[in-house]
Amino acid sequence: MGEQVSYGSVRTAHVPDTPAAIAQLTEILSAQPGSGPRAIDGPFALYGAGKLGCMAMDFFRHARLAPTIVVDANADQVRDVPSWQSCNVLLPSEVPSHLKRALPLVVSVATVCFTELAESLQSQGWRDVVPLYDVMEAYRRCYPIGNGWFMGDLNGSEQQMVEQVLAGWSDDMSRAHHLQFIAWHRLRQDWVFENAPIDLEHRYFIPEVVSLLGDHEVFVDVGAHRGETTKVFRETVENRFEEIVMFEPDTCNADVIKEGLASLPEGVRRRHRLLAQALCRRAGKQRFFSQLGYGSQLCGFGREVVEVTALDDTDVAPSYLKLHLEGHELNALQGAEKTIRRHRPIIAVTTYHSEAGLWKLPLWLMNTLTDYRFYLRLHSWCGTGAVMYCLPNKRGYASA
Incomplete structure (x- = not known):
């Protein structure tokens, strides 16, 4: 490694x-920076078989890698899951000492402090513990997810x-x-x-946002994945809303959304729109890397070509605009500037997928929006889960 x-x-x-x-x-x-991505050049182990662990296995397939063992505290349950049955899944107590000394341990957990977890694992005998995203960063030419970027x-x-x-x-x-x-x-x-804990539970719906929501919201879910955030929105407002518009160009994800919508009561379902375009600064066509779950994205080496459009070129009138676009958020916002100025929506936008989150993306919003409050909240560890919230001091019809 x-x-x-x-x-x-x-x-x-x-x-x-x-x-x-x-x-x-x-x-x-002024401090010495981190040394950079970690390529894998031999056998290794994977720690964590949750959602991030599943994404790790997809990444390994693209990178033509395979863990020697998978370690998980719930190994007894994980072994019965079809997607893990081909793997050697072990409880932490079942890993031989010689493997702990020999194998780098790639950690696919972002819900706890990495340093504290690494120290715990090292106390158990693991010599080399590394975050998954640091490994993924070394393979960006074949797998586009960029959460492990290093700041220059x-x-x-x-x-x-x-x-x-x-x-x-x-x-x-x-x-x-x-x-x-x-x-x-x-x-x-x-x-x-100590007085600023990471909030694992309320991504996109922090108290400052929820306190503003009314009965007539137009919720626009850009990068809707499989409809999870839209579902939380419906639950939060108890199905009292004007309209929900979802943008999701990944057809596999969109099919899951359609199945979920089909199960809703007619009076709720008819207030949804699902659009297949990706949002960008201007209309056209771009390459798209699909079937990455929540990581599907516009990508120069994507195998598909999808239609892209600017929000300003649609009839969508958001009162709450959420964007999670794997690093393409700023382009989408720039293509929505007129809409944002006109409708003054609540905005929640992920900022952690690229260096634009350091200042370019937040400063663009701070300079573009007037009479707004701006918040940043982290909703996971390892430099991920950063969401910028833009809250208008005065709202329109949605809060009536």
């Missing part, structure tokens, strides 16, 4: 105000842009989560702010 990265945890007791956040940014930028150096102008974003957040928790995000992608360190 490639060169090991030194992972370490840094804990800060209090969330920072703007001056403190800028000082901590300078500290991050910033010039003076770029650092000033990040500082502007830190100052633009509407609360100190956002500044803490932004620094935590930067520290992981720059240093591969877990900066943990």
